[in-house]
Amino acid sequence: MNDRIPGSMTASVLLTSPARPYPLLEGRFSPFDQMGFRFTRGQDIFTMQEHAHFYGLHLMAQNIEAPARVLEFPSLNDLERELKAGDFSILGITTNVFNLQVVAEMCRLARRVSPSTTIVVGGNGTRCLHDEADRTLQQGRDYDHLCLGDGIAALRDLLGESTHGPVTGRLPLCGSGLPWLSPRLAGNSGIILSGLGCTTRCPFCSTSAQHGGKYVEIMDGHAIFRAMKQYWRTSQGLNFTCIVDENFLNQPDKFQELGRLIRDDQEFGLGRLNYLAFASADHVSALDPEELLLAGVDGLWIGVESLFTRLAKRRDVDMKALFEQLHAHGISTVGSTIAGFDFHTPESLDQDLDYYTSLSPTLQQIAILSVIPSTSLWHSMRQAGRLMGSGDHQQSHLYGETLQYRHFTHQELARRVDGAYRADA
Template sequence: MTKILFTTPCQPYPTQFENDSLTDVASQRLCKGQDIFTLRGHVHCYGLHLIAQNISQPSILLEYPSWDYFEKEVRKGYDFVGISFFQTCTDMVLDMCKIIRRVAPETKIVLGHYGALTFNAAFPEDYKKEHADYVCIGEGIKFFRTLLGEPLDSPISQSYLPRCGDNLPWLDRHPGGNNSFVIAGLGCPSGCDFCATTEMHANERIMLYPPDKVFEEIKRIYRSFPNTVQVTVYDEDFLKYTEEVRELGRLVQEDSEFGLRKINWFALSSIESLNQYDWDELALTGFGGTFIGIESKFAPTSGYQKRTGDAKETIEELQKRGITCLGGLMLGFDFHDRINIHEDINYYISLGLVSHQISRVSPLPGTPLWYRLKEENRLFDIPWVDQNFYGGGMKYKNFEPHEVEALVLESLKKYYQTWGPSLMRQFRVDLNGYEYCHASSHRLLREERAERHKESCERLYPLLRASEHFAPNGIVRRKIRQLAERYTKNFGTPAPSQEIMSYYVLLKAFQAKIREGIDPINRHPKQEPFKIYRYDKNNGQSEPPYKVLYPNKDYGYEFYRDWRGIKEQGFTKVLDYIDKILAPDKAAKTTTSMDVRCR
């Protein structure tokens, strides 16, 4: 039997821009620069799990291993070790390759993910052969099936992909998973020159899961994990494929078990792809949120096709219907000068996105942008740890690198001072969604989707008081108070339990503010817990296809989760009792788990 080991790079990981954690997308990118309201979360390495689930051989998957354990595991003599990594971790992965060569010289090394694209482009052939036997550029399931001599046309399956989640760290230091994942496709045919995904898949899109399979997995997720807030349907531009989106929407609308009342899916999109639909049509599919690569106001006239269309109108129409919009802005394009870059920043801020990613144009090795800048002698030799969204690594046409970096920080600050915390922006979008759907003539919007937005508003209400108290300025404070007025107008006086929870959150916010002044949270970038996933290939279809092991017992974490569970259970019972006594006409409107979403 062939022995296979999959792994991520070993920890500890290098920190990112502003000393952020590499594995925390919320604080590193999407909610960056929001004072105590910056969310923190965790993600998993879905590509490795997808491959492990779709080969016939058993395998071991190490997620965020320690160096000692990695070497110990490699000594067991695997036939293949597959390492998935970002370019930021290149130095670490090269050291891992040296360990494998030293302690298990017969083992074949396979490198994958965006780091493999970097490795393939940046190093000479002799150096690459010294460190790796195979470099996977493209879709990993097909690559490994070919490597193992397995049928390429076997059906693809995915089930129980590990869940991720975000929360305010002063409400929950270790947020549990409330966001699940389904992978519909890989790659993108739009051909943006800075995009590693496009280059990884040769400007093509590969469908992995048809809409009926996506829908089946979404339903299984909601059955297995009733606390699921949202399901991410991953594809680089899923909304581009109208037949798939409309079929998924049809299945959601016809479903009597969950339907629009519960199903809430998130996907990446573009301005071009979104404008293929009627806006109400999108709301009727269960589409709840999207990340849009806006990149620049000037992108549509600068060769970036998928940015074509009116971004402001598109985002306004979506968020009016309760569809959350996130978006990216990149600073430092060749067309940016010292005047229009500020026009770009102000335009982007005017969009009122719920969450934002403001970064520098950065040439990832292996992309067309990187090759062009290399020919023009405009690449800087920067450390691998700085090869990221904020690292730059290039000579900008009209700016010094530190100027672009300063503009990123200035833009983040301005966004927060204009719109306030992402949690309150999400609250506004859910209020919009409730008001629009409640007034709609379409039964499914009025009776089902409106209820989902109402639940989300009730869940977020306890955060209002703290957000208003610690708002960055009076303008934002006024906006938050107006949200409170809209809430009361739509749903009546909040339940006593909601008011009690809001004072509890305010107290925790005071504590967080004091701690931040004494010991800023970014002094302690988090590292993820080391997990082993054992894919034995003998699990039933109704259970996860893996067993999870924790080699390093964290008794502090276990005590925290157990004690938190006891507190939440007790607090919920007390609040329910208070509501029954003081407001028997109101159903329980809050959850002490404080699950949040800005997607």
């Protein structure tokens, strides 16, 4: 994006999430309650609930010089009121795939109410626009700019600000818990955005595809460390921080630097500065769990994917031993697996899900294989004529029906996945 906003010196920015009401996934789950939807799904009274925020919007607002206002879950009326009151130069809307319809409505509203406002649409829902058959949002008619990557750099560029300044952020806390223990889920974890994208390019991975298989750094080790300390200084209810980076241990220098800063810190040190990170099995298994602990690792999200996969990141890794070792060292795990690969027959899927359950991850994600533009899997399924529900954005989630499976109906897969969640309870 390099069409600067006229009069950038006096520009102001409105950043918003998709408007409410948002669609319920599978007709029953809030898409913004990741605990209920996936991590503790199907565990009866032990299913947790989560409240979350639109972290990217807050981070962008905190890292541009122009005054900015953030709206989370506005109604269309709220948005109209803000647009009329604010005379905003830029409206930035973030979207998930399943929110695209309402985002199209928001764009139309903004065009009508505030025609001089430049509309920028970003977020992971923009990946659907790689499908040229998808006409939900169109440049010119609905929006002026699409932001496919780093939203801070894109906004700074649009506003004529330096794109090289450091990124800082203290984002609202998210929180999770058992709803019957506490009706109000207080914030207990802080989010830190380290980077976008992943160079490993697993064929089904939409976040890697979104960034063209590249890694985009948002915060270096020092910036992450400062953000972490800021959380601990200012948030009494904080339990841990989560470093958002698709494959954090794939950035060894950053990981080591952060670990050194944490160990040397006199104010909080290793006793407090712990974090959850995402990491692929090959990188985790290359390190001794003691090294992970000494770098501040409290929990790891590891893609198990499948016992039968040939993905390079899993090759030669004994997952069972890895999970056991991590748990023995007090490191919690989020394990994610996928049902419905072409190599899955009814028998091998049972074997795979049993194997996954035997790892006893602390939190779990048992997904149904889904294809999202523009992953390489999506391209091959499109070529094979196996895409389902093209244009039905409500299906674009972990349990949706996006392709014809080789050995299952979608209903059969859903039943097996629900059974595996129950077995893991």
